Amino acid sequence: MNPYASMIITSSLIMGPLLTVSSNHWILAWTGLEISTLAIIPLIAKQHHPRAIEAATKYFLTQATASTLILFSSIMNAWTLGQWDITQMSNNTSCIVLTTALAIKLGLAPFHFWLPEVLQGTTTMTALILTTWQKLAPLSLLVMTSQSLNTPLMLALGLTSALTGGWYGLNQTQLRKIMASSSIAHLGWMTTILTLSPKLTLLTFYTYTIMTSTTFLMIKTLETNMMSVMMTSWTKLPTLNTMMMLTLMSLAGLPPLTGFMPKWLILQELTKQHMFIMATAMALISLLSLFFYLRISYYTTITLPPNSTNYLQQWRHKTNKKPYLAMMTMLSVTLLPITPTLLTIP
Amino acid sequence: HEMERLNAGTYFLFYTLIGSLPLLIALLSLQNQIGTLSTHMIQLNQPTMSNTWAHTTWWFALLTAFMIKMPLYGLHLWLPKAHVEAPIAGSMILAAVLLKLGGYGIIRIMPTLNPLSKTLSYPFMVLALWGVIMTGSICLRQTDLKSLIAYSSVSHMGLVIAATLTQTQWAYTGAITLMIAHGLTSSMLFCLANTNYERTHSRTLLLARNMQLLYPLMSLWWLLASLANMAIPPTINLMGELTIITSLFNWSNITILMTGSGTIITATYTLYMLSTTQWGGTPSYIKTMPPTHTREHLLMILHILPMTLLVMKPELIWGTFC
Numbered sequence: 174m175n176p177y178a179s180m181i182i183t184s185s186l187i188m189g190p191l192l193t194v195s196s197n198h199w200i201l202a203w204t205g206l207e208i209s210t211l212a213i214i215p216l217i218a219k220q221h222h223p224r225a226i227e228a229a230t231k232y233f234l235t236q237a238t239a240s241t242l243i244l245f246s247s248i249m250n251a252w253t254l255g256q257w258d259i260t261q262m263s264n265n266t267s268c269i270v271l272t273t274a275l276a277i278k279l280g281l282a283p284f285h286f287w288l289p290e291v292l293q294g295t296t297t298m299t300a301l302i303l304t305t306w307q308k309l310a311p312l313s314l315l316v317m318t319s320q321s322l323n324t325p326l327m328l329a330l331g332l333t334s335a336l337t338g339g340w341y342g343l344n345q346t347q348l349r350k351i352m353a354s355s356s357i358a359h360l361g362w363m364t365t366i367l368t369l370s371p372k373l374t375l376l377t378f379y380t381y382t383i384m385t386s387t388t389f390l391m392i393k394t395l396e397t398n399m400m401s402v403m404m405t406s407w408t409k410l411p412t413l414n415t416m417m418m419l420t421l422m423s424l425a426g427l428p429p430l431t432g433f434m435p436k437w438l439i440l441q442e443l444t445k446q447h448m449f450i451m452a453t454a455m456a457l458i459s460l461l462s463l464f465f466y467l468r469i470s471y472y473t474t475i476t477l478p479p480n481s482t483n484y485l486q487q488w489r490h491k492t493n494k495k496p497y498l499a500m501m502t503m504l505s506v507t508l509l510p511i512t513p514t515l516l517t518i519p
Numbered sequence: 520h521e522m523e524r525l526n527a528g529t530y531f532l533f534y535t536l537i538g539s540l541p542l543l544i545a546l547l548s549l550q551n552q553i554g555t556l557s558t559h560m561i562q563l564n565q566p567t568m569s570n571t572w573a574h575t576t577w578w579f580a581l582l583t584a585f586m587i588k589m590p591l592y593g594l595h596l597w598l599p600k601a602h603v604e605a606p607i608a609g610s611m612i613l614a615a616v617l618l619k620l621g622g623y624g625i626i627r628i629m630p631t632l633n634p635l636s637k638t639l640s641y642p643f644m645v646l647a648l649w650g651v652i653m654t655g656s657i658c659l660r661q662t663d664l665k666s667l668i669a670y671s672s673v674s675h676m677g678l679v680i681a682a683t684l685t686q687t688q689w690a691y692t693g694a695i696t697l698m699i700a701h702g703l704t705s706s707m708l709f710c711l712a713n714t715n716y717e718r719t720h721s722r723t724l725l726l727a728r729n730m731q732l733l734y735p736l737m738s739l740w741w742l743l744a745s746l747a748n749m750a751i752p753p754t755i756n757l758m759g760e761l762t763i764i765t766s767l768f769n770w771s772n773i774t775i776l777m778t779g780s781g782t783i784i785t786a787t788y789t790l791y792m793l794s795t796t797q798w799g800g801t802p803s804y805i806k807t808m809p810p811t812h813t814r815e816h817l818l819m820i821l822h823i824l825p826m827t828l829l830v831m832k833p834e835l836i837w838g839t840f841c
Contacts, residue, residue, distance in 0.1 A: 437543070444547040449573075452547075453580075456540035460533060467532065471525050 174219065185212035186302070193310035199247035199257045203240060206278070206310055210236040213307065217295045228294025232303075235277055235287045242274035243314075259314065262321045271318065272326055278311040279360050280353075281330050282337035289341065289353040297398070300349050301389035304356045305382045312363065312378055316371045324368040328451060332458070334361025339461025346400040348392055351465060352385065355424055358462050359385075365455060366439045369446055376515060377435035384424050384432055384505040390498045391417045396490065403472045405486050410494070416502045418474035423505050425466040426459055431508040434515070527600035534597040538584035545580035549631070561631055568635045578635045581628050586643060588621030589676045592650020602669035603722065607713040610665065614672055614709060615702035622676070622698050625683045626691060640684040647680040648767075648777040655784035659791060664715065664724045667792055668708045671748065674785060675701045678778065682763040688840040690766035697759025699836045700747070700826065704756060707744045707822035711737070714815050715796065718808050724795055727805075731797040737811050738797045740819040745793040747826060749786040755829045755836065 174182075189209025196202045210233065218229035246267035251257050253264045262268055273284075280288035292300045315322070338358025342351045359381045366373045391413060392398065395406040407414040423430035428437075436459065443452040508515065550556045552566050568574050587594045602610050629636065654673040661667040679697055682690040714737060715727045731738035750757040760782065767774040829836060 440544055441547050444544055445551050449544060449548060449576075452544045453541055456544060457537065460536055460540070463536070464529070464533070467529060471528075475525065475528075476521060 178215070182212050182215055185209075186216075186306070190306060190310035190313075194313045197259055199244075199251070199259055202259060202310075202314060203244050203247065206236075206240050206243065209307060209310055210240065213299070213302065216299050216302070217291070219299075220296065222294075224294040228291040231287045232291045235284075239274045239277035242270055242277070246270035246274065259317045260320075262318045265323075268318070268321050268323060269326070271314075272322060272330070275311045275315050276330055276364075279308055280357055281360055281364060282333040282357060285334065285337055285341075285357045288357060289345075289350040292349045292353040292356075293347055295349075297349070297389055297393045300352065301386060301393075304352060304385055304389075308356075308360070308378070308382075312374070315364070315367055316374055319367050319371040319374075322368050327364050327368050328448075331361045331363075331365030331367075332451070332454060334358065334364065335455055335458045336461070337361075339458055339464075342462060342465040345465070348398050348400075348403075348469070351469065352388065352392075354465075355462060356385070358459065359424075362435065362439055362455065362459075365451070366442055370442050372516075372519065373435065373438050373442060376518065377439065379518070380431055380435050380505075380508070383501060384420060387420050387498065387501045387505040388417070388424065390495055390501065391420065394493065394495060394498065396487070397473070400469075400472055401485075402487050403469065404476060406473055407477060408486075409489070409492050413498075414474050416506070418470040419506045420502060421466045421470045425463040427463070429509050430506050431504070434509050434512050438512070438516075523600070524604040527597070527604040530597040531601045534587050534594065535584075538587035538594075541580040542584035545577055548577070549581075558627065565631060565633070568632060570635065570638075574635060575639065578632055578639050581632060582625065582643070585621040585624035585628070586680065588624065589618060589680050590621070590673060591643060591680055592646045592653060592673065592677055595650070595654070595673045598673055599666050599669045602672075602709075603663060603665050607709060607716075610709040610713075611706045614668075614705040618672060618676055619698045619702055622679050622683060622694060625680065626694065629683065629686055636684070636686065644681055644684050647677040647684070648774060648781075650674070650677040651681075651781035652777055652784060655781055655788060658788035659784070662724055663722045664712045664792070664796070665709065665722050667724065667788065668705060668712060671708075671785070671788065672701070672705050674781065675705075678760060678763050678781070681767055681774070685766060685770045687766050687769065689762050689769070691840040692837050693759050693762030693764075693766060695759075695838045696755055696833065696836050697763060699829075700755040700759050703822050703826050704744060704747045707740070707819060708748065710815075710818050710822065711741055711744060714811070724792070726802075727796060728799045729797070729801045732801055733805075733808050734811050736816060737819075740816075740823065741793060741797055743823050744819075745789045747823075749789040750782065753830050755826060755833055758833055 185208050189205045189207075189212055192205030192208065193202045194205075196205065214229050214233055217232055218225055247257065249270070250262055250264045250267040253267075254261065262271065277284040292303060295303065335358050338354045338356070338361060341357065342354030345351045345354065359377065363374045363377045363381075366377070394413060395409055395417070397403045397406045419430065423432035426432045426436040436456070440452045440456060443449075443455070546556060549561075549566060553561060553564055555561070568578065583594075587597075590598050601613060605613060651674050654670045654677070658667050658670045658674070661670065675697065679694045679701075682694040682697075712722070714734075715730070716722055719727050721727075730741070747754045747756050750760045764775070764778045764782075767778055
């Protein structure tokens, strides 16, 4: 890409969510959201493939609609209350509209339909940015307004997202669509606990970011994007293949890996609030996502020679190892014992 | 073979998790109510278990995970798959340790669950006792040697479940004696089945017959393991089973029908397994079978020696109940 364009796009992409996160005024928050949307559109459409263009269009339309709704809810709040403070969102209607808008932005069910197709249409690294960095701004808005938001609505969004994420991924063979359904399910867990303990939402987001980044980087390194090439990916970097299984099991939330920590803490918080049915439902629904993570880890790691592989070998390119991948894998797999330390993160 | 192995893994993982996730939530709510999960404190400060829907669900949530682990008869589908597909080390650990974790869990959690256990343990008792007979009968029709031993595990653990649910001192003593005895016996039987598998690369029961002619010393271990499995005196298996049968008779006289016939069926299928593998005419298709290794005999001795020594001093495994 042209270095000037690349510089503008990268700096806007970094600045957009940072602007939203650090703002107190609704207009500034909305500006940050718009900057981040506009900055990533060229990245999605960079490939000039029809599917990439379609993904860019879908992303733009959904995010623009959501931004308009955010602006509308903040204006309604300012009209009735006379102030633009993000944390003082007392008007109930604007809270509902804001929740809907942020659900569209994040890709929560039932507004999740754009996420798998957008992720499938882009490159792996852009998909990584879409699922991790782009979620920072809307999630920070949710956390900032969490004391005014409607708890039953959050629980309903969380439950349907976990269900949708689990069921959507069951029929997928493309890894980026599977990561999209993983994103939907994890965001479901984050919104469930939002009104009860925003700190846990942020903790879930941090661990989710680390685990998803690790998975995407592994996918990029092994150059596996679909199930048909996963069975022969162990030939490229055998150790990375093993680590991929551990990272996938961490995403699924199996103890003693890191991914169990947010689920355990969320279940504990839900039980303290006597929401037993919600806790049991969320826990059992995450078994749906466990099934497709397990299936991927079967294909990558557990079926090895001398068992015959059912798929053709890939063209071997020069394997570009990423040096920070080892540290991120370690983080995404071994952080469970230091949970008390991680609970001190605000 | 690959497909069944992956299937067995999926069955194992999902059966376990469907039981253990509600257990996690039940334990979290137990901690919320009592303030601690320390077993000492829970004994002193028992939670109220009244006859409401909520507490009934709580009771089931606390116990189902261990029932799946044991396994209880209706929830046992993962066990034959897992045992058959697992390598020998996996089978040994599964039979000797993992199943007993379920039994240990039931013993640990039962004091917390009164007084609901008086009525709610009936379905589990029925399933456990019926499972003793049913899985024993299934053993008589098995063609796969490892599957036979796996179903015999379910049968013995059914006795343990029934005992632990009655919560008497004799029952607990019998339960942990039988758990330890069965752990050693079952693990030894799996090792013996593996010696057959290493030579014939097949688990079919009828394939390796008249092994006594080829491997006389190994047939001694087969004999001792089978005798232990059918609870011959003076083994600790008999001590465990007899204690359990007596305590169940005390709980309800009718159980003797099921436990007694269970004992007979156990003896039948164990003798069936022993006679098929050790005796009968030498099959004509067996040309060369490699001799036994010293490590195999060492493995068997390391199993049978604790069983024999425990016959002399069973107080070591009787627990602190009586």
